[in-house]
Amino acid sequence: MPETKVKKTEDFNEWYNEIVELADLCDKRYPIKGMNVWRPYGWKLMTHVDQLIREEMIRTDHQEVNFPLLIPESSFKKEEEHIEGFGSEVYWISHAGLNKLEERWLLRPTSETAMYPIFSIWIRSHADLPLKTFQIVNTFRYETKQTRAFIRVREIHFFEAHTCHVDFNDAEKQIQEDKDIAYRLFEKLSLPYILSKRPEWDKFAGAFYTISIDVLMPSFRTLQLGSIHQYKDNFSKPYEISFEGEDGKHNYCHQTTYGMSERILGALVGIHGDNKGLVMPPEVAPVQVVLIPIIFRGEEKVVLEACDDLNIKLSKEGIKSHIDKRDITPGNKFYDWELKGVPLRVEIGPKDIKNNQVVLVRRDTAEKQSISNDSAVNIIKEELNKLSKNLYETANRLLNENINRVNTIDEAKNLKGIVELPWCGIKDCALEIENILDGNTLGEPIEDNACNNSCPVCGKPGTTWMRYAKSY
RNA sequence: GGGCCCGUAGGGUAGCUUGGUAUCCUUGUAGCUUCGGGAGCUAUAGACUUGAGUUCAAAUCUCAGCGGGCCCA
Known part of the structure; x- marks a missing residue:
């Protein structure tokens, strides 16, 4: 790969x-x-x-x-x-x-x-x-x-x-x-x-x-x-x-x-995104499902017709699909659409037509499955939802694992991402922490920000939590 | 704000130290054969960031501009 x-x-x-x-x-x-x-x-x-x-x-x-x-x-x-x-x-x-x-x-x-x-x-x-x-x-x-x-x-x-x-x-x-x-x-x-x-x-x-x-x-x-x-x-x-x-x-x-x-x-x-390119959530993807005809000489017509059929069915359901009819090899198309982050890929070749099925591939997990032609539209809908959820969950894990509430600067130093420390409300204390952590203040959490622990700089009682992180 | 590095075809690079003919891959174009994970063959096109300086001669050395990347504050 x-x-x-x-x-x-x-x-x-x-x-x-x-x-x-x-x-x-x-x-x-x-x-x-x-x-x-x-x-x-x-x-x-x-x-x-x-x-x-x-x-x-x-x-x-x-x-x-x-x-x-x-x-x-x-x-x-x-x-x-x-x-x-x-x-x-x-x-x-x-x-x-x-x-x-x-x-x-x-x-x-x-x-x-x-x-x-x-x-x-x-x-x-x-x-x-x-x-x-x-x-x-x-x-x-x-x-x-x-x-x-x-x-x-x-x-x-x-x-x-x-x-x-x-x-x-x-x-x-x-x-x-x-x-x-x-x-x-x-x-x-x-x-x-x-x-x-x-x-x-x-x-x-x-x-x-x-x-x-x-x-x-x-x-x-x-x-x-x-x-x-x-x-x-x-x-x-x-x-x-x-x-x-x-x-x-x-x-x-x-x-x-x-x-x-x-x-x-x-x-x-x-x-x-990943090492193969973008991964676009279905809500943003200009093409949600790309159909790749696998063409062999003499069988162009049946394959393209099968693609057209599915394409029409998907459009009727409001799914943005596209048939890639370019004159390049299928492998080339796979890489291209993966790079662009298209959520789902469908391959249709002579074998599939014989078996009344299509091959469906997820962009996020690379999972490949053969699905029957009759249930294709429904399964595609489901997989789009699953993909969207999977993207959210993966990103949410990154966020949750890297946002931590601690009481001392020493603890904060060892953490990546976002840290929350008690804050007494004095600007200089926050700036001091920015300095030590080599980060910026993001601000106080909007919810659940009550804090009774003491400010790690001046020792006075904290009034709120303050978030720090390195930022762009 | 301070410092370091870089700029060669559309993209990626070799050449720069020690000045002299610019390398390879990819891409583009035309044609034929191909097509279930970047196809093959043939032909062809395409570049030294800009300016000044040094020199018989600059991609190569010096300075400046423009652009890019990184580190520190």
């Missing part, structure tokens, strides 16, 4: 780079650092993920919008913390044609400052609320650190939901809905994750609080896939997003945002 040159378990980072190239996801040869070309297959996977997000947005009554890429400097500068947080990583446009611009424009690093001046116009009365919008666009951040396909890039394929509410409580309900969206979405992607409330010094620039969605990669580093922010009225005041209530009084909106990015694809590649 040919496999990647670099094994996933031996050198995850190298393996990841190799897979991204081999599977035709992106082309890193574009001559600007961190700006990669989406190749057809990579883009197809990304748009499938986007579509799952869209479905969640539609289900929860969000409206899709599309704001301009360019933001005037004056709009950007209205919220002070926000500028501080993003100022050092924005791209500026200072010239247009032959003219120097009177006011500079910037490429959105995120769209608060593009949207909120307009929200201020849109929202007049309580009847306009809640306003629930989202867009899927590219954003730009001038990363100075090492870039990595899908994981750290300078042009980011980005999902952002922005909502406005009558008060804090209604915004809090939105946060709950956001958590529910995460639950449903990541289950479809077979990606187990954890939610952490970011510490004060690490929250989104301008937010009241930030909840991060992190997954654990097989390199034992965490990857932040998304964030949910409660803004309170931090942005609505400078951007003057206010409404007239039933009582005739004017109030500022309370806002939330929800952001996710192409990192989801990075996680799908990194977490589910």
